[in-house]
Amino acid sequence: MSGTAIQVEVAGIERLQAKLRRMAGTDMHGLLDALGGMVAAQTQQRIAKDKTSPDGKPWAPWSERYRHSRHVGHSLLMGEIHLLQSIQHLVSGHQVQIGSNLVYAAIHQFGGAAVGKPGLPARPYLGLSDKDLADIEQIVDNWAEKMLRA
Numbered sequence: 184m185s186g187t188a189i190q191v192e193v194a195g196i197e198r199l200q201a202k203l204r205r206m207a208g209t210d211m212h213g214l215l216d217a218l219g220g221m222v223a224a225q226t227q228q229r230i231a232k233d234k235t236s237p238d239g240k241p242w243a244p245w246s247e248r249y250r251h252s253r254h255v256g257h258s259l260l261m262g263e264i265h266l267l268q269s270i271q272h273l274v275s276g277h278q279v280q281i282g283s284n285l286v287y288a289a290i291h292q293f294g295g296a297a298v299g300k301p302g303l304p305a306r307p308y309l310g311l312s313d314k315d316l317a318d319i320e321q322i323v324d325n326w327a328e329k330m331l332r333a
Contacts, residue, residue: 206330212274214326218319219272219279225315226281229308230260230267237310246302260291260306282309 235241242259253262260266269283282288295303311319 206327209330211277214323215274215277215279216272217326218322219274219281221318221322222279222281222311222315223270223272225312225318226270226308227267230270234259236307237312237315239312242306243304260308266291266308 229235229237245253245259266283266285266288269285269288270281271284272279272281290298290300290303291306292309293307294305295301
């Protein structure tokens with residue numbers, strides 16, 4: 184997946200790691216696909232409704248000049264909904280990637296300073312909130328329990 188992505192390791196959830204180690208060799212494609220779909224949906228929720236970074240901080244508002252160029256129905260990161268629709272997940276081996284293949288997605292995530300547009304603030308949408316991590320933990324825990332019973 185080209186475009187923008189952030190790597191997040193969930194290895195710190197020790198209780199889940201112990202269960203996953205006991206299931207070494209188990210096909211995890213279904214689990215990773217479910218997790219990817221859930222995190223992609225959480226990311227889309229953040230873009231469409233929450234308007235906050237994964238840590239809960241509200242995104243910087245539009246500049247006054249830019250605000251006047253927007254139309255009814257436009258909101259932060261939601262002009263023509265291309266970014267929202269571009270959020271996808273990809274399972275590859277023992278990992279899942281969530282991100283966007285749009286070139287401008289990185290500017291929204293990291294801000295414009297790195298690409299010569301210092302006036303564009305970062306509006307992080309990729310990443311995991313505490314609630315996202317709790318949801319991941321619940322899905323992995325349920326999956327692991329189901330696999331251990333089989």
